[in-house]
Amino acid sequence: MARGGQRQNGATRARRRGRELDNEGIIPILARAVREVEGAAQRGKVKPTSRTKFQVVAQLAREERGRVKVDTEINEAQRAEQLKRLDGIGTILAKTTARDTSLLALLAEDAVLSDAGRDLKREMLVAAGVEVPEEEESAPEPVATVAFDPERQVTPRSVVSRQLANPFLVPDFSGVVRPSHARRLSGWELIEPLLESFERAAGGATSCMALPDGEEFSFRAPAGLELMHHQAQVVESAASGHRTFLLADEPGLGKTAQALLAAQAADAYPLLVVVPSVVKTNWAREASLWTPHRTATVVNGNGHDVDGFADIVIVNYEILDRHVGWMSTHGFRGMVVDEAHFIKNKSSQRSQHVLKIADRIRARAGRPLMTALTGTPLINDIDDFRAIWQFLGWIDEKKPLGQLMDRLEDTGLTPIDPGFYPAARSAVIDLGIVRRRKVDVASDIPARRIADLPVELEGEVGRSIRAAERELARRLVERYDMALATRRSGVVVDGIDGDLVRRVATWEREDTTSSGSKDGENVFTMMRRIGQAKAGLAADYAAQLARNVGKVVFFAKHVDVMDTAEELFAKRGIRSASVRGDQSPKVRQQNIDAFVNDPDVAVAVCSLTAAGVGLNLQVASNVVLAELSWTDAEQTQAIDRVHRIGQDQPVTAWRVIAAQTVDTKVAELIDSKAGLAARALDGSDEEVGSSADIQTEALVALLTEALVTRGD
Template identity: 70%
Template sequence: MARGVQRQSGASRTTTRARRRARGRDNDGIIPVLARAVRDVETAVSRGPSTPSTRTKFQVIALLVREERARVKADESSSDSYRADQLKRLDGIATILAKVAVREASLLALLAEDAVVGDAAKSLKREMLAAAGIEPSEDEVSVSTPVTSTGTMKRQVVPQSVVSRQLANPFLAPDFTAPGPREPRPQRLASWELIGPLLNAFEYAADGASACMALPDESALRTSGGGEMMPHQARLIAAAESGHRTFLLADEPGLGKTAQALLAAQAANAYPLLVVVPNVVKTNWAREADRWTPEHPATVIHGDGDTVDGFAEIIIVNYEVLDRHIGWLGDLGFRGMVVDEAHFIKNKKSQRSQYVLQLSEQIRARAVRPLLMALTGTPLINDIEDFRAIWQFLGWIDEKKPRSELMEALEKTGLTPADRGFYASARDCVIDLGIVRRRKIDVAADIPARRIADLPVELDGAAGRSIRDAERELADRLLSRYEAALEARTSGVVVPGIDHDLVRRVARAELADTTTAKTGQNVFSMIRRIGQAKAGLAADYAAQLARNVGKVVFFAKHVDVMDLAEKTFAERGIRYSSIRGDQTSKQRQKNIDAFTHDPDVSIAVCSLTAAGVGLNLQVASNMVLAELSWSAAEQTQAIDRVHRIGQDEPVTAWRIIAAQTMDTRIAELIDSKAGLAARALDGSDDEVGSAADVQLEALVALLTDRLSTSS
């Protein structure tokens, strides 16, 4: 009996193990992933018309069910009962798909064998296979979906508005009529290695000669946006108007490369236009597009592109998010592409370089003579090899040899690398393809001796959201004060609309109320928080300037902003001098001398209050104002550390402005007070504004805007 019970227990254990193995196998593979996905689709369609993402998921589920059914039937290593069970589960998923399709008939077209499978569907299919632990086949790993060094797939997205554009009548269909690249017939140079000699031509055959193509005379200086081009800008636009289509625009910072690129695209009718930029300048590109070419709407891709306008003619994307958008960008049908700070792609092994080169190749394959522009003040950073990626982006060379246009130009010289005059001639051939290099000193007559250039930046992430929430909280508190004052009014006077006199009294009361400091949401703490949030972006831009033009002065108001900037420079291997108020006179002068005389010290990090007066920093002609001051005079004093007697070059002060925050309004107020001060010095009777005026007017503007939106 005991032995019988024991045998029965052993059989029971065997059955239990078998059931566990079966349950394990049931939870493995693609079927559980499909089951979850089809329930999601069923729920979404039951709530209303399907969205593009739901339709994509529906199609991918159908594709994978079809493929898995074929795989299970062909699997001879499994038992008949296991295959029957798997097919039954797949039938259940297919039944749900059929019910969903009956609910929304338009989905039936996605079940057809010849239904078009777009990039979004291919990307989702790869994600679902990865979730099931299945390695995608080689044909599923397309060129438009790069693989990281670890072998994992990059997350791809397609913004909803882009899907809408694809489903609607496209504003510009891809042009597949472009002739294939013309390869020259094998001639004298066919057997020569030419890329090395071409690069060496710029290293050894310059002889102090300018690296700038011949440009036509400037065209009319007025633009459709109402701006006025400077002569050196207009000459490049004239080249685009005359039919030139590739440019390495290497003007020094401050000479308006952004405007030139936008107007060149307009002259070439290169729309839609793709602009790839560093994160710190993408908002400025949108603003400049609105200024110079307002009839061609621009949109900026942030994150996954939830706010992108798929129908815009100028699409601006930063390098950091290019990976997740590479698929749909490659299929949009661009007729022009601009790469700002093009030295970012110098490392051809980097993913950002590979993405940019891939997009360039796709554009050149689809469009007849597209506009391609590489913008950088420093095309060469480490060595002459930095040219390779930029030349390849522009279509001048490929991996191994010059392309047809450059090869034909080299053939016409009648020389080979063995000839003495080859290098100078080869250099000229490359320059004529579109290298444009002007320095500030070369066009000094075109530009003002001193100018302030605003650079708006977006505060993304948690810091940006926190600041916007705090600004709303401050506006709500002002509104409560205003409404309380109205209710307490006993005079019976009723002012239609906004009582602007009361608004100013409320703003003054806010400034005088010391208790609000405890909340951390007063005008002073707001500006400090904004300064902290944009410190990294300001330091990033200063680092770019330092690599482009040499010495840069970085001004900040608060110590923590200076600390963060110095940390950024140290991490990037950029030497700097720190000039602060807590230093001894000896230490301060030592740091000033290091910036002035040591060629390896690129940046002076200065306190806006401590270093704003009494210093001579004219060794630099570019400066970054990371934080706003409360007065125009303080800002002017800082700029005058660089713009002073003995300065040989025009001075540019790059003022970093946090877009969509109080920062923007304060910058406008400072500028208005600066104009007022100038008028006062010229004999006007107007009162010159103070820092307190700016603080008051900032609160007045905040409350006025809040009242306007609440009425």
């Protein structure tokens, strides 16, 4: 009896322990959070706060899965139950991703967690009773959930000194334009037709405002520097009174110099420059180079070292929330937003901060100089224009403003008239869109080409990847057959049913935790594995180039690929410099300088996302792309770190592609999606691709090929 009682008591304790596990720890918290995200996705587009929660849940679920697998304090039944619950969370994440495919990027292991995300993660861990590491406790304060949070505001001491030194600084209303009132177009919805006018662009249609054109311009570059003709045109336009520019020249045509000199020509000081953190140092250097008689200050952290009397104030997006208050009343007469596509999501906090400051500057300065810089203004959708146009003061949330409305009224047309669209497009462009291509304006920049370099993945790694791809294709075919067999519509399709193929591909992407993919294998993870497998081959080719033709820039998406490359270069006795996202600005700049100035540093190993903007690496003429990007814009940005003004050699980008794998299909898809900016801005006749998810398209290609192979 005693022994039986002990067994009963043990079973009771096990059941009690199981119930405790159900209600304690991180899993219940993740379950509640993922349901909240799912509900938000069902109501419409996922907003920034829900996106942050989605990313944190995915990261914590991944970490908890790893912990549960090795937890020695639970038995196998409890372990299986915990893993089952985590699978349920993963399924909800996958279904949410299907509703908003932009969330896929947040699932990457190397996806950067924002300050708000780090704080939310810490809060969840604390709520779960987990002891948070010290570095987590010292994370920055949470980002405000609104565009302006008074509690986070700081005012640097020297800014206070400037305010005291200018006690009678008052708004300048001398240049305020009379508000425009719609007459004929009153009641028309005009924002969508304006955006659509760029999608309808006919072949050969210009995307550049009229600019001064002459052999001699009144404005000169500083001694020892040369201003190219296309750069001088923008500066001269600012000098003659133009005050809003969307400077969308292709990367490498010197937009930074144009913006700085335009501000000098317009006397738009003090000037606020908002940039990604990785290029703050570079902007300060460029300011001292092109406007040596103007003082520049860089805002770091709370701005303790800021020179409040400086002519040029440079701040990065990530800390802008702390400085919205004083920057809104500082008396800026000009504002530059670099890499302006960073603000394309109008609901994001960085966009709200930028737009708030811009509105305050316009309200106080009359006709300030407002300049948006981006070589890739359109990455996924024509809608990417909205926030940039709003920053420039051309539109607000609902309608065109001021000059734009007047110009639309002057056309005498409405959106039901076919002629409205080309006229509306011209009206927007005339407000200040400047788009020039290298081939048109910089004949002295040598040509560039992208050369695909197929490589064979050999050995166990290659066999494993090909086996995983075959398994993925088999699973897709099985799903297709099952869907075909159970279809009730009665529709009979001769051959392969393209619509069903696409639905099956979508289902597969959603269901990353199905019984046929316990290892989580999908297109995203397969591409990562392929990148790891290519790392040594890509690095070997870069080493050969360095030995034979000189300096090389090596781009990769993932840290482990960069690590592999740097190890190989070290073994070969080739010195390299690393440019990564987790470096401080000082270390980053030191490594860039070493590559540019030290003849013994032969390779720059760069992160595709962290080093794809703001770098001048034209000391090299060969680029190796070890991993594929998911967008043509990201790939182009990387190549244009080398193919830019100052380059005197033809540029070749060697794109390393794993033959006979999904890598080749993804490369083709990326190339096929490159038509958006070409049509909207460059007057190309290419079809505008939608923002369709490339992972889904790759699955469609895999399934279609498998069905063709078996003879469907």
